[in-house]
Amino acid sequence: MTERHRLRSVLTLAYLNGIVPMRTQPLFLVSVLASPLSFLFFVTIASHGLYLKYAVTGGMLFTMLSIGTSLQTDLTHYRTDLKLQDMVVASPVEGPVYVTGLALSELLYSLPGLAVFAALWATGGPALGATGTYAWPVNLPNALTIGFTLVIVWGFASALGFTLATYFEDVREIFLFSSLISLGLTVFPPVYYPLSALPAWAQTIAYFSPTTYAAQLLHATTSAAATPVGSLAADWGVLIAFTVGLLFLAAAKARWREP
Amino acid sequence: MTEGVTKQYPKNVGRPPALDGVSLSIRPGGIYGLIGPNGAGKTTIIRICSTQLLPTAGTVTILGHDAIADPRSVRTRIAVIPQESRPLYFLNVDELVYLYLKMRGMDRAESRRRTNAVLEELGLVEERKRLVSRLSGGMRRRAMVAMVLASDAEVLFLDEPTTGLDPLARREVWGAIRRTIRDHRTVILTTHYLDEAEQLASRIALLDRGKVLLEGTADDLRARVRRPYRVTVDSRVPRTELERYGDVTDVDGGHLVFTRESDARELALKALGAGARVSMGPVSLEDVFLQVVGRPIDDGTTGEEAA
Incomplete structure (x- = not known):
């Protein structure tokens, strides 16, 4: 396969698993948004609007992390139920091309949800500023920080989804497991609220979750106080290290041909 | 290959x-x-x-x-x-x-x-x-x-x-x-x-x-099975009379005999003479499987279980 063929395969997989289902069943898009918007709603109400600035970027992070569960579900479903992976193995398509194509499809599928949160971020800051309450700065550096962070989170979530998919033989097991993953990655870590809202002992535990570092980076863009550069660099470093580590684990666990 | x-x-x-x-x-x-x-x-x-x-x-x-x-x-x-x-x-x-x-x-x-x-x-x-x-x-x-x-x-x-x-x-x-x-x-x-x-x-x-x-x-x-012809005879011909022609299996309303070509003709003529309904022809692949493996292909057991 030449690079052009690989790119064509990746884009085709992304289209067939990302765009076509959106067109066939648009209601799925609403369901994708349901959980992150619900969290945003409750956190904002419970904090009397204080945590809205965290919850907006938290919703973006939640949406990106959901890609991991979706990829895990699709990979397992296509391998064990539809046998699509067997068809792909016995074809010119290589393993990394298949996984990249499906990971990209999950990203495409999440874009409408991300767009909703991006619109909230872009309009919410100025709107709150007009009412005299704290408004977060909407500018290019912050937009780039959010964009880069979400790209790294996409890589992390995809690697996690791929790694976990190698352990499961039945989609039903994933449904049981995904709520635990969600608890460990999006509910307990400070995604929708600041780290300082947790008691000291819980903050220590939260640092074991890579999403804490991603959330710190995103929260810095809506925070009133300037975050120290060293702290941001450490967050980037840990998040990237988690992602690279998971990618290595995924590559080591991957078995394109069964032994 | x-x-x-x-x-x-x-x-x-x-x-x-x-x-x-x-x-x-x-x-x-x-x-x-x-x-x-x-x-x-x-x-x-x-x-x-x-x-x-x-x-x-x-x-x-x-x-x-x-x-x-x-x-x-x-x-x-x-x-x-x-x-x-x-x-x-x-x-x-x-x-x-x-x-x-x-x-x-x-x-x-x-x-x-x-x-x-x-x-x-x-x-x-x-x-x-x-x-x-x-x-x-x-x-x-x-x-x-x-x-x-x-x-x-x-x-x-x-x-x-x-x-x-x-x-x-x-x-x-x-x-x-x-x-x-x-x-x-x-x-x-x-x-x-x-x-x-x-x-x-x-x-x-x-x-x-x-x-x-x-x-x-x-x-x-x-051609590679020992008895390449199949003759089905209804129950008017007793099983004991069929056994000398080959392997006999009971089927619905009669018997199935795997036999050689010359014996198939003789058996068919004898059965017709006795007023029985007869059908005759070369074995099917299903019959080949039965003769070679010793059980029907769809008997519900897997090869592994049968072992």
């Missing part, structure tokens, strides 16, 4: 291997049938040949390429429909074929041309915009055959493509499979429907418990 292929699944250590020294030589072009009961090793050999599974021992060569050491060279020239596979339900028939071709790396114009041609050829034009989830079982299978048929693969592996389909749907799929060999491609087909193998395959290998028991054309297989 395969030489001494053995497969012992790691989780089944201590039990008989799934494949035990299977050697097959398949000439390019035509349909090659692998028949045998569940657990005979048909799917295992297909998965090894199509580079999905590594054998424990042996060699596999596909179109001159070593499928074990150099799977990439093989994968560009093969396509497979796995056992119990199902198409992506949210695609329509046209997208299913077109996107499969593009996923294999084919360009847009060629994918479109081949998709249109194959849908026309398999009579799927009217269904092209229907969602796969709304098709009947037979149509879904035809759509899957259309995927691999439209590809540029030279060797097609079809693993039990008609299992679970009604007789009409099976015939629809047979028609689609027959069309695959028009352009000198090779089809390797597994089935436990012996009539299917007889209808489609130019050569057949009979597998049981991981071993090839017989190999050749359907006529070769029939």
Whole structure:
């Protein structure tokens, strides 16, 4: 396969698993948004609007992390139920091309949800500023920080989804497991609220979750106080290290041909 | 093509291997049938040949390429429909074929041309915009055959493509499979429907418990059994009188006798003389299987269980 063929395969997989289902069943898009918007709603109400600035970027992070569960579900479903992976193995398509194509499809599928949160971020800051309450700065550096962070989170979530998919033989097991993953990655870590809202002992535990570092980076863009550069660099470093580590684990666990 | 292929699944250590020294030589072009009961090793050999599974021992060569050491060279020239596979339900028939071709790396114009041609050829034009989830079982299978048929693969592996389909749907799929060999491609087909193998395959290998028991054309297989004729006689002729002609099995309302050609004639004449209803002819592949393996192919036990 030449690079052009690989790119064509990746884009085709992304289209067939990302765009076509959106067109066939648009209601799925609403369901994708349901959980992150619900969290945003409750956190904002419970904090009397204080945590809205965290919850907006938290919703973006939640949406990106959901890609991991979706990829895990699709990979397992296509391998064990539809046998699509067997068809792909016995074809010119290589393993990394298949996984990249499906990971990209999950990203495409999440874009409408991300767009909703991006619109909230872009309009919410100025709107709150007009009412005299704290408004977060909407500018290019912050937009780039959010964009880069979400790209790294996409890589992390995809690697996690791929790694976990190698352990499961039945989609039903994933449904049981995904709520635990969600608890460990999006509910307990400070995604929708600041780290300082947790008691000291819980903050220590939260640092074991890579999403804490991603959330710190995103929260810095809506925070009133300037975050120290060293702290941001450490967050980037840990998040990237988690992602690279998971990618290595995924590559080591991957078995394109069964032994 | 395969030489001494053995497969012992790691989780089944201590039990008989799934494949035990299977050697097959398949000439390019035509349909090659692998028949045998569940657990005979048909799917295992297909998965090894199509580079999905590594054998424990042996060699596999596909179109001159070593499928074990150099799977990439093989994968560009093969396509497979796995056992119990199902198409992506949210695609329509046209997208299913077109996107499969593009996923294999084919360009847009060629994918479109081949998709249109194959849908026309398999009579799927009217269904092209229907969602796969709304098709009947037979149509879904035809759509899957259309995927691999439209590809540029030279060797097609079809693993039990008609299992679970009604007789009409099976015939629809047979028609689609027959069309695959028009352009000198090779089809390797597994089935436990012996009539299917007889209808489609130019050569057949009979597998049981991981071993090839017989190999050749359907006529070769029939000729290689000890009693190549079958005579059915109703119950007006007592079983004891039939036993000297060959192997007797009780069937609904009478007896089935496997015998030699000369004895078949004599037996038929005798039975007709006694006023019995008689039918006579060469053995079917099902009879061959029964004689060689010692049990019917569909008796519900797997090759492994029978061992």
